[in-house]
Amino acid sequence: MRLHRNLCFTVIDSLHSIFNEEEFAGKVVEKALKRDKRWGARDRKFVAETIYDIVRWKRLYNEIAGTKDHYSRENLWKMFAVWAVLKGIDLPDWKYFESTPVRRIKGKFDEAQKTRVIKESIPDWMDEIAVKELGADAWSKEIAAMNQKAEVILRVNTLKIDIATLQKFLRKEEVDTEIVRDHPSALRLVERKNVFLTEAFKRGYFEVQDASSQLVAPFLQVEPGMRVVDTCAGAGGKTLHLASLMQNKGQIIAMDIYAGKLAQLKKRAKRAGVHNIDMRVIDSTKVIKKLKDSADAVLIDAPCSGIGVLKRNPDSKWKLQPEFLDNIKKTQAEILDSYSRMVKKGGKLVYATCSILPSENQNQVKNFLDTHKEFKFVQDRKVSPSKSGFDGFYMALLERIE
Known part of the structure; x- marks a missing residue:
């Protein structure tokens, strides 16, 4: 592979924004890809994947480069050189790569394999926290799996199209997909492409949603005609999945504390042909109280550490802090206590997170059940990144006793 100056400069500028200005990698990559309209698919792929690669392996490359966790432009070029050497890319005769110790880089990489962090x-x-909660062997497997590149998974919108027809439609647009075993509405991209530019996406035939995330809505066991509340709906990936499972019948109340996210859901719902969603901003406790004892099913896709989705959000490793984890566990318990009141007798509740830590998952459920005798445990499911190849998720199904 030959390195091109304008692409490399874009990568360095982007890393500066992520490491020094604390911008989110996803937003930075999105901005970077708009930098030059003349770039082809290969150029765009290089920029996006290189940025994510260096963000993902920030500590490793920093250790090898000897840059002491200081991200000046000079040091960013040193880290870039480490990335290139380890990828087997010949360094061009640029001033940034003068005196790059190629042999020493490879030796330091071998030495680094002895220390997990x-x-x-x-x-x-x-x-330390993950070892304490999961054990060293399990954590080693999980973090190794989450350091792999995330695949692009689509969820077929069954309100508009079936999976076989969508595959054919996408093939005509030069997007090849594969069926994902044990995930009835999922398609995996054979080769990464910008599917948001396809006619199929514009027509609302699919959403981009990881295979593990696609397990949550069916876990709630919804049926057409039900009254369902999605309490932490966000931009609505799971809300739209619930709508398709309910065949657009009944009512889904999508709630969130952020009005902007619900505005995104409104646009997505229109594209998907979904018309049974009622959106409500949680701006006071009254919103919850009005729905007390009224829902057939309630989904709590709780805010969490996101430690199960490091594969697709590698910069969250560096943004997340231990005090956030302590605070979010308190928030989870409060949400469970408050939002569970919307479930009517005989109704169901699913508590879900995209974390793999027991303290955010089964421990929260146990603590809730210990203090809420009106609920009984039905079943739960833990999705392991190392076993599934997808994001880490947890979901527990509870039922309110008649």
Whole structure:
């Protein structure tokens, strides 16, 4: 592979924004890809994947480069050189790569494999907590799996099209897909492409949604005609899935504390042909109280550490702090206590997170059941990144006793 100056400069500028200005990697990559309209698919792929790669392996590359966790432009070029050498890319005769110790880089990489926090490029505190909760062997497998590149998974919108017809439609647009076993509405992209530019997307035939995330809505066991509340709806990925499972019949109340996210859901619902969603901003406790004892099913896709989705959000490793984890566990308990009141007798509740830590998952459910005898445990499911190849998720199905 030959390195091109304008692409490399874009990568360095983007890393500066992420590491020094604390911008989110997803937003930075999105902005970077608009930098030059002349770039082709290969150029765009290089920029996006290189940025994510260096963000993902920030600690490892920093250790090898000897840049001491200081991200000046000079040091960013040193980290870039480490990335290129480890990828087997010949460094061009540029001033940024003068005196790059190629042999020493490879030797330091081999040495780094002996220490998990450096080998897997994670903060010490995260490693300590995960080892305590999961055990060293299990955590080693999980973090190794989450350091792999995330695949693009689509969820077929069954309100508009079936999975076989969508595959054919996408093939005509030069997008090849594969069926994902045990995920009835999922298609995996054979080769990463910008599917948001396809006619199929514009027609609302699919949403981009990880395979593990696609397990949550069916876990609630909804049926057409029900009254369902999605309490932490966000931009509505799971809300739209619930609508398709309910065949657009009944009522879904999509709630969130952020009005902007519900505005995004409104646009997505229109594209998807969904018309049974009622959106409500949680701006006071009255919103919850009005729905007391009224829902056939309630989904709590709770805010969490996101430790199960590091594969697709590698910069969250560096943004997440231990005190956030302590605070979010308190928030989860409060949400469970408050939002569960909307479930009517005989109704169902699903508590879900995209974390793999028991303290955010089964421990929260146990604590809730210990203090809420009106609910009984039905079943739960833990999705392991190392076993599934997808994001880490947890979901528990509870039922309110008649």
